[in-house]
Amino acid sequence: MMGDARNESHRDKRKSLSRRIAMTLAATLKSSAAAVVRRCRLVPVAIVSCVLLATAVASAKAQAISSRPTLDAVKQRGNLRCGIPSDVPGFASKDANGVWRGFTVDVCRAFAAAIFDDPSKVTFTPLTVENGFVPLLSREIDVLARVNTWTLSREAALGIQFAFVSYYDGQGFMVRKSRGANSARDLGGIKVCVQRESTSELNLADYFSASELKYEEVALSNPREILAAYDEGRCDAVTSDISRLHSARLQLKSPDEHVILPDVIAKEPLGPAVRNGDDQWLTLVKWVYFAMVNAEELGVSQKTLSDELNSERTKTKRLLGSYAALGEALGLSNDWVVRIIRHVGNYGEAYDRNLGAGSRLAIPRGLNRLWTDGGLQYAPPMR
Numbered sequence: 296m297m298g299d300a301r302n303e304s305h306r307d308k309r310k311s312l313s314r315r316i317a318m319t320l321a322a323t324l325k326s327s328a329a330a331v332v333r334r335c336r337l338v339p340v341a342i343v344s345c346v347l348l349a350t351a352v353a354s355a356k357a358q359a360i361s362s363r364p365t366l367d368a369v370k371q372r373g374n375l376r377c378g379i380p381s382d383v384p385g386f387a388s389k390d391a392n393g394v395w396r397g398f399t400v401d402v403c404r405a406f407a408a409a410i411f412d413d414p415s416k417v418t419f420t421p422l423t424v425e426n427g428f429v430p431l432l433s434r435e436i437d438v439l440a441r442v443n444t445w446t447l448s449r450e451a452a453l454g455i456q457f458a459f460v461s462y463y464d465g466q467g468f469m470v471r472k473s474r475g476a477n478s479a480r481d482l483g484g485i486k487v488c489v490q491r492e493s494t495s496e497l498n499l500a501d502y503f504s505a506s507e508l509k510y511e512e513v514a515l516s517n518p519r520e521i522l523a524a525y526d527e528g529r530c531d532a533v534t535s536d537i538s539r540l541h542s543a544r545l546q547l548k549s550p551d552e553h554v555i556l557p558d559v560i561a562k563e564p565l566g567p568a569v570r571n572g573d574d575q576w577l578t579l580v581k582w583v584y585f586a587m588v589n590a591e592e593l594g595v596s597q598k599t600l601s602d603e604l605n606s607e608r609t610k611t612k613r614l615l616g617s618y619a620a621l622g623e624a625l626g627l628s629n630d631w632v633v634r635i636i637r638h639v640g641n642y643g644e645a646y647d648r649n650l651g652a653g654s655r656l657a658i659p660r661g662l663n664r665l666w667t668d669g670g671l672q673y674a675p676p677m678r
Contacts, residue, residue: 365437365569365576366410366626374416377403378430378439381421383518384542385649385656386442395419398649399440401639402461402567402584406438408638409583409631423517424493428453431570438580440567442536444494454571458580461566462650463662463671465559466498467537469544472554474531479558483508488521488530490514498561499534522546536563541656579625585674586632589614590641592665592674597640600633614677621677632677642672 369375379387379399387397404414420430422441431439432454442464443449445457468487470476479502489496491514503510513530515521522543525533533543537555544550569577590596593611595603603611612618616629623629639645643665647653651660664670 363573363575363626365573366579369410369437373411374418375403375407375410375438376418376420376436377406378420378422378427378436378441379403380441381423381517383442383539384545385538385654385658386542387419387421396649398462398645399442401645401649403438403440405583405587405635405639405645406580408634409579409586409627412628412634412638414638424490425516428455428568431455431568434570437576438567438569442538442565443568444536445564445566446494449568455568456571456577457566457568458577459566459584460564460671461584462538462564464536464538464563464565466495466534466561466563467540467559468532468534468556469525469540469553470532470556472552476556479556479560480506480508482510482532484510485531486511486513486529488513488515488525488533490518490521490535491516494561494563495535502560518543534560536565538565538650538656538658541658545655575626579627582625583635584642586614586635586677587639587642587645588665588672588674589677590632590636591643592667595636595641596644597636600636604633610677619678 379395379397382388383397383399385397386399387395390396400419403417403419407417408414410416420436422430422439427439427441427443428449430436438458439455442462443457445460449455450457468479468482470482474481476482483506487499487510489499489512496512496514499510499512513524515524518535518539521533521535524530526547533540535543537559540555544553544555547553567580569580593603593608593614595611595614604615604617606612606615609618613621615633616622616631620629622631625631628634640648646660646663650656650658660670662671664672666673
């Protein structure tokens with residue numbers, strides 16, 4: 296009976312959380328017309344089919360070239376407007392000189408480098424889970440690069456599209472070493488700090504329900520409040536994306552007294568999002584990332600770029616724009632990848648200096664290794 300009551304309580308909690316998140320999503324929705332899809336029969340005349348196909352392709356290409364509203368607006372304005380996390384070291388935070396640094400910041404600068412050949416032509420807008428999607432939908436920003444979890448409800452209900460997974464993450468727990476916990480299974484009966492109206496809040500309820508463990512939720516509005524509450528002892532554990540926990544630990548009074556447990560209780564694929572309705576912009580955003588991944592795979596980096604520009608390898612020449620005019624299809628110059636690598640670097644370089652071995656966080660790449668090294672970072676071919 297007690298088990299049934301506990302499960303019922305968890306179900307009620309999850310329904311309540313789902314309703315709150317749905318209300319948050321609904322508040323940012325805009326009305327959209329239903330798409331009309333028509334089918335037609337193939338004309339059984341080969342030559343007519345070829346003519347119709349050629350005409351359709353030419354028409355689609357002309358329309359694509361003339362219909363780049365976001366890219367055109369960015370070029371006319373002279374800078375890119377990028378939504379980023381609010382003070383998450385490793386992803387986005389200001390250094391001692393007030394300059395934004397981090398992995399997400401570098402992703403934004405890669406977009407600016409590709410478009411303007413100048414990574415400084417970007418305006419950063421720090422955002423939270425609660426307000427992150429509104430500026431994108433209201434066109435206050437051009438791309439939401441804040442570390443957002445890619446979910447069905449966000450993509451289907453909000454009228455946005457996630458472009459790619461820049462960081463494969465998972466949700467975990469951080470606790471004090473003095474607690475002696477070796478696993479999340481040891482956390483029954485504790486107070487857990489979590490960000491309100493986030494996927495982490497739902498995953499927390501799911502995990503404790505499935506594990507038949509009791510817990511008390513301490514839901515707060517932003518990472519700074521959560522960290523302060525945990526550091527002051529108002530909760531026994533923090534749950535969030537594991538990458539955020541690594542970042543949060545460095546900000547505690549005594550970082551070495553805390554440990555991130557090995558358990559991963561949920562998938563957290565993180566990446567940028569753009570508005571629906573501008574497929575050309577979505578394509579550009581995707582291929583900037585794909586170019587960075589392909590560059591790492593081919594060994595093209597900031598250090599090797601000058602030599603690689605003289606490479607005779609077809610894949611490298613195609614990547615760097617000397618073999619095929621791929622940039623024109625995106626509305627960019629054909630040396631757009633050269634610009635990205637020169638100013639920002641390839642995917643591995645951006646990861647290492649902000650999150651990996653070259654940073655204070657020193658997070659192992661894990662799933663974010665290239666596919667050739669057993670990871671999940673994989674990009675379509677540049678051709």
